[in-house]
Amino acid sequence: MTKKIIGVFGAGNVSEADEAWQAALNVGRQLARKGCIVLTGGLGGVMTAASMGAREAGGITVGILPGTRSSSPANPYVDIPLYTGMGEARNVINVKSCSAAIAIGGEYGTLSEIALALKGGCPIILLNSWSFAPHGGPEKPGLLVAGSPEEAVDMAIAQAQGSK
Numbered sequence: 001m002t003k004k005i006i007g008v009f010g011a012g013n014v015s016e017a018d019e020a021w022q023a024a025l026n027v028g029r030q031l032a033r034k035g036c037i038v039l040t041g042g043l044g045g046v047m048t049a050a051s052m053g054a055r056e057a058g059g060i061t062v063g064i065l066p067g068t069r070s071s072s073p074a075n076p077y078v079d080i081p082l083y084t085g086m087g088e089a090r091n092v093i094n095v096k097s098c099s100a101a102i103a104i105g106g107e108y109g110t111l112s113e114i115a116l117a118l119k120g121g122c123p124i125i126l127l128n129s130w131s132f133a134p135h136g137g138p139e140k141p142g143l144l145v146a147g148s149p150e151e152a153v154d155m156a157i158a159q160a161q162g163s164k
Contacts, residue, residue, distance in 0.1 A: 004160040005037045005062070007094055007101030007122075009113040010046025010129075020105035023127055024049035026149040027102055032059020034157060039064065039098050041090065042074045042081055046104050051077035064093050088112065095122050099160035102152045103129040118143060123159035127152040 008027055014020045028050035031038050038054040040047035042063020051061040055077045063078035066087045074081035084090045088109060095101065095116040100123040103110050110129065117124035125144045144159070146152035 005098045007098035008050035010104040012045040014045040021049045025053040028053025029057040030153040032057035048075040100156040
């Protein structure tokens, strides 16, 4: 059976003291323990924490990076760095490469990944992330909200099982 790739999206400027860092570390660990490959944007903050957690749990990590090896080196917990030279446009690759994703906290880059996931049919789970109601009502297929890292992981895996 092919391993599911689960994306973890979030701000690159959070530190170990932040709630988002701790949540991402926990999410990365749990995803790896459940046999998933963890995909991030490969840089700092939430991306580092999720990759670190996955690596500590014996998992595989992939980083989709905005620049080149010299302009945007991967965080030290990325097993497979993919350098796109595309800047923020890499967010499309992030979303298209995973079966489901978890957005933790986040800034505008995370918001773009949420929108791209919704537009492209990638299930996206929000964990202490953006709060908004899509046009036409509060329900939008593929947009889910989790109350804890454990719930986010369970939801992402369940959604990934239903994806192609």
